Amino acid sequence: MTEQAGLDVEQREHVQVAHLSGEVDIANARKLEARIARAVRNAATGLVLDLSDTRYFDSAGIRMLFDLHERLSGRSQELRAVVPEDSLIRGALLVTEVEQVVPLHRTVEEALAAMGNGAPPAA
Numbered sequence: 001m002t003e004q005a006g007l008d009v010e011q012r013e014h015v016q017v018a019h020l021s022g023e024v025d026i027a028n029a030r031k032l033e034a035r036i037a038r039a040v041r042n043a044a045t046g047l048v049l050d051l052s053d054t055r056y057f058d059s060a061g062i063r064m065l066f067d068l069h070e071r072l073s074g075r076s077q078e079l080r081a082v083v084p085e086d087s088l089i090r091g092a093l094l095v096t097e098v099e100q101v102v103p104l105h106r107t108v109e110e111a112l113a114a115m116g117n118g119a120p121p122a123a
Contacts, residue, residue: 005032005054009039015115016040017108021053024061033064037071046078048111057089062096069101080111
């Protein structure tokens, strides 16, 4: 049985930061994706998905990243993921070349800085 995944969302300037913990697999990936997508306001620059406390991430989780990227880019919003160097899931993300679509960062602060500190798009 899959352990329940935890999700906490906070706003930092014009960016939503979603902290995902636990395990992500076929049993919960779609529900998590829907919850995360609903949390990103239309006025947000984008989303930083913090996977620092995620212990397991299977192909359904990887698919969730690609789907979130597609959904957000359709609204001109960015998606960046936080995956520390020593993360248990980093290898799976690198092997599947997720970083070709979703930039990977070591910390939330690094991801926010890469997004221009969450500043709204220039008019």
